[in-house]
Amino acid sequence: MGCGSSTPGRDSRQFGRDNSENGGGQDAKNLRVKLVLLGDSGVGKSCIVLRFVRGQFDPTSKVTVGASFLSQTIALQDSTTVKFEIWDTAGQERYAALAPLYYRGAAVAVVVYDITSPESFSKAQYWVKELQKHGSPEIVLALVGNKADLHEKREVAVQDGIDYAEKNGMFFIETSAKTADNINELFEEIAKRLPRPSAS
């Protein structure tokens, strides 16, 4: 790709700067992290973000910002704040090759699947492999099984998710954007796992 590949020097610099910010940077108490969402289309990536940012699922409510890029700041108990800049990606198969443009320089990658769809689970595994191959080595990975409220239609067992996450050193959680179950927990846990400045 022309724009990306033609400026390797600059890219790596940007990359380095992002890392230093995520790892503490100048302001150890106020972290800013780039979080990228990956997963098949229709697994509810944007619903999770909307739930987290707006605290609501109802799509009829007035949302004033774009749903593909959102940011939200959370405060942790140790009085640090973490500002998540959430980058949504298009999940359709035909855009899969574009994903590296998005997760470059990301501190966190959240891979989402739908517990009622085994295909979306295998797609999630594909993304995990891609991230391990091409992502930043310090990237925090989270595996999320969404639509946990639809347990009567469940086709991916909880244990499958746990096992896969454990094998790949990921954090695993099942969420429901509809009932808001585990949404805040997901982001809090990610914030805790972020690499901290050496002082803390």
Added chain:
Amino acid sequence: MTKLFSRTFAASPEDSRTDNDISEKICLLQTFLKPEHLDIPALLRNEASWLLAQKELRKINGFKSPREKLLCIMNCCRVINNLLLNATISENHVPAGADDFLPVLIYVTIKANPPQLHSNLKFIQLYRWQAKLVSEAAYYFTNLVSAMAFIVDLNATSLSMDEEKFEECMEAAKLMSQQTEAKCSSSGKMCDKTEETKGQLGRMNARLEQFNSPTTRHWSQYTELRERVTSSSTMSSVTTAGERSGPSTRSPTRNKICHVISAGNSEGGNVMRPCSARNRCTQLRKGESVEATAAEGKVRKS
């Protein structure tokens, strides 16, 4: 940055080649690509919003600073975002994320065919203050970069379209663009004419060479003879002067040959310039030289 613009923007020939390639591909795609090929839901097909977004995106070439160029991208993306949000509010659609955003941006980019897209993006990437190319701006910038990457690599498998039909459409589009080029593209016509004239000049040069070779032989014979005469007889200054200024001592044919050859020599032997070639041809074949002049006239006119 504005002052350096001409040196920093699309400065390398590779960049302008990439720009042209992308623009040509988009031109072909424009002829047949429909929103359904990118699976854009009917709900999001809003011509008015799309036109507005295209207009915003096309403004990118009107600005010289990386900041303003980036703003054009942001404005275009905001228009699309508003469209998505309105759709989710009015209909009970699932909240639109990147799954809906990117296809619309790709479609808008194809419809807009913003001039020098590659160079514009590269320019922003290189020269926008990196501390400002973060967060939302970086996100929308990345989206346009990936839209362009998608278009560059676009083939039948990247669209919801039959492979054969895609090839057919691309071929038809190519044919159509060739026809329009032949018909109305003035620059193309001029190129053709120039080629034609070049060909004619080449042919004339070859003929001139044919004509020149016996002349050169005659000239060398003449010089030899003259030298022999000069060395064998005691030359008076009067004769020399007479020879120098005396076309009267030579036959008219020789004189003409002399003229032609000296003209050739003074121009540096074999190096032929189109103009002098034409002049010389006037002496050779009147008909052809008229043709050459006519051809040149046409080039100038068009």
